[in-house]
Amino acid sequence: MTAVTTPAAVRRPHLTRWVLRLHRPELVAWAGLVLLGAALLLWLGGPLTDAAADGWRQYNACDWSDKCSYDQDAILRYKDAYNYLTLPLAALPLLVGAWAGAALTGRELESGTAQLAWAQGVTPARWLATRLALPAVAVTAGTSLLVFLHHRAWSAARGRIGTAKSWWDPWTFHTNGPSTVALALAALAVGALAGLTLRRALPALAVSLVATAGVWGLAQWLMPHLWPAVTRVTGLKHGYDGLYSGITVDQGLVTRTGEHIPEPVCSAHTTEECLRMFEKRNAVGFFHTYHPYAHYGPLQLTTSALALALAGLFTVAAFLVLRRLTGALRPGKGATA
Incomplete structure (x- = not known):
């Protein structure tokens, strides 16, 4: 059969x-x-x-006092x-x-x-x-x-x-x-x-x-918007140096009321002049919203x-x-x- x-x-x-x-x-x-x-x-x-x-x-081992060679x-x-x-x-x-x-x-x-x-x-x-x-x-x-x-x-x-x-x-x-x-x-x-x-x-x-x-x-x-990001804040004098690196979502100024606003364009010749301009806008620090490596x-x-x-x-x-x-x-x- x-x-x-x-x-x-x-x-x-x-x-x-x-x-x-x-x-x-x-x-x-x-x-x-x-x-x-x-x-x-x-x-x-x-x-x-x-x-x-x-x-x-x-x-990294070079002290640059003498001629230093490395495998460039x-x-x-x-x-x-x-x-x-x-x-x-x-x-x-x-x-x-x-x-x-x-x-x-x-x-x-x-x-x-x-x-x-x-x-x-x-x-x-x-x-x-x-x-x-x-x-x-x-x-x-x-x-x-x-x-x-x-x-x-x-x-x-x-x-x-x-x-x-x-x-x-x-x-x-x-x-x-x-x-x-x-x-x-x-x-x-x-x-x-x-x-x-x-x-x-x-x-x-x-x-x-x-x-x-x-x-x-x-x-x-x-x-960057598919997962909640984290936000770090530093004082004006520290700039963004104290913030962390990663995928940036947003950054700008923090006002006295806690509001986050975009950082205005500053064409001053010195950093101190820019900081004074930011303070006139009631800014007290910088914020950085980003994704760290853990994300x-x-x-x-x-x-x-x-x-x-x-x-x-x-x-x-x-x-x-x-x-x-x-x-x-x-x-x-x-x-x-």
Whole structure:
């Protein structure tokens, strides 16, 4: 007695294999990019960091009474390598969004490959779900590995290299945590939506790039306001020197009534003249509202949650656009592909 295989059971693995075979070059390129990035980040967090740290120890040991030598080249190599690896990793969502718009959906609709799949019994919803799920797994795995190695490299240099980037540097902040992974997933959904809406590869690529950059900028703009900040106050004579560093949310003057007001522009030639001007405005000190390093984890989680929420909204919008598109393409609707 033989088992009966339903058509749906036959089609489901076929669709997955078809998607993998169709996008095999991109998958191979992505795997190669991740492996290359991982190797470079291991190099950055290992030999380059150790050499630069030795250079900084030599520099700090100098008394400058005599000619002092230190390994400046090692310090500069680390600085350049860090920037060259951090900026592309921060921009990785742009690459994901551009590919999703141009190749994942836009090219398939433009060439008629999607319509061919639908005609062979693959439902549009499952077609889109498969195209989003498989890249999402690859993007999550690859980006998570790179983010982990970047944070490892940054941590190895913290406190050892004088020119190491601070945790609140915008590029460092995102590439050190899960927000880059979440932004890449949001870019994937943005690209899929752009491809379904425009149905042409090149316009979808351009729109995906602009929209992904907008999502990245929105996340960065909202990030300081997603978690309660702390406020520190000092007297006028101490200026901002007694305050703490981190992600600044607001700063200015504190009046006698406790009101926080913006610091007025002072064009005086001396600090004392500026302080007298501030006192005429009833100012008694400075305030600084900011996020310290202890807020790094909460800020990462809230920013990632925001990006994932946007990814969910874009995904729902993509399915709605697909439903409208396939409804218009049905016979008797008066529309053509």
